Amino acid sequence: MSWDPVYRLVKQIPRGRVTTYGALAKALRLRGGARTAGRAMAATPPGKGIPWHRVVGEGGKLLIPEPYASLQRKMLQSEGIPILEFRVDLKTHLWSLGSSRKPSVKQKASRARSTKRRR
DNA sequence: CATCTGACGACCG
DNA sequence: GCGGTCGCCAGAT
Numbered sequence: 001m002s003w004d005p006v007y008r009l010v011k012q013i014p015r016g017r018v019t020t021y022g023a024l025a026k027a028l029r030l031r032g033g034a035r036t037a038g039r040a041m042a043a044t045p046p047g048k049g050i051p052w053h054r055v056v057g058e059g060g061k062l063l064i065p066e067p068y069a070s071l072q073r074k075m076l077q078s079e080g081i082p083i084l085e086f087r088v089d090l091k092t093h094l095w096s097l098g099s100s101r102k103p104s105v106k107q108k109a110s111r112a113r114s115t116k117r118r119r
Numbered sequence: 120c121a122t123c124t125g126a127c128g129a130c131c132g
Numbered sequence: 133g134c135g136g137t138c139g140c141c142a143g144a145t
Contacts, residue, residue, distance in 0.1 A: 002142070021127055032140040034127035039142065042126050057127065064126040072126095124144080131137085 006030075006040040013054040016079050022058050034058070 005028050013019055024030075024037040032039070037055070044052045053072040057063035062072060062083070073083050 022129095025127085030140090032127090032142080033129095035125080035140060036127090036142080038126045038128095039124095040126090043143075044126090052126080055126075058129095062126090068126075122145085124142105127140105129138090132135095 003040040003043055006037060007044070007048070007050050010041075010044075010050055010052065010055060013051055016081060018054045018056050018060070018076070018081065020056055020058050020060075024055060 006024060009024060009027065010019075021034040021037040021041070024040075025032070025034045028037075030036040030040075041052050041055055044050050053075040062069055064072060077083060
């Protein structure tokens with residue numbers, strides 16, 4: 001598949017270092033941009049020795065959903081990379097005084113498809 | 120073959 | 133800072 005170059009690069013990330021999807025995409029000139037790099041990781045076949053956990057979002061943010069997220073944190077920490085993460089889950093627990101936002105349980109249904117593409 | 124789906128990120132209000 | 137939109141395109145159905 002066309003992910004080969006991506007995997008090859010990711011495999012070269014030295015222990016204790018990380019990179020971002022955007023950087024990856026840029027380095028490889030992926031036409032789809034960071035997103036394509038992301039898909040490449042999502043399609044990463046396990047057991048191939050590909051250190052997918054060393055690829056994070058721009059700014060060092062961990063974007064992947066569970067159950068990978070916790071695994072990734074664990075692996076990175078075991079490599080000596082501290083994860084700074086304090087902050088409560090404001091998104092779901094913040095009570096906006098008075099009015100403002102409502103904490104409804106609405107799913108974020110990932111990024112809503114653009115207006116034309118609704119289902 | 121047609122559609123839907125996103126491990127993103129830049130931009131805008 | 134936060135939520136929504138847009139571009140982009142390889143797989144899965």
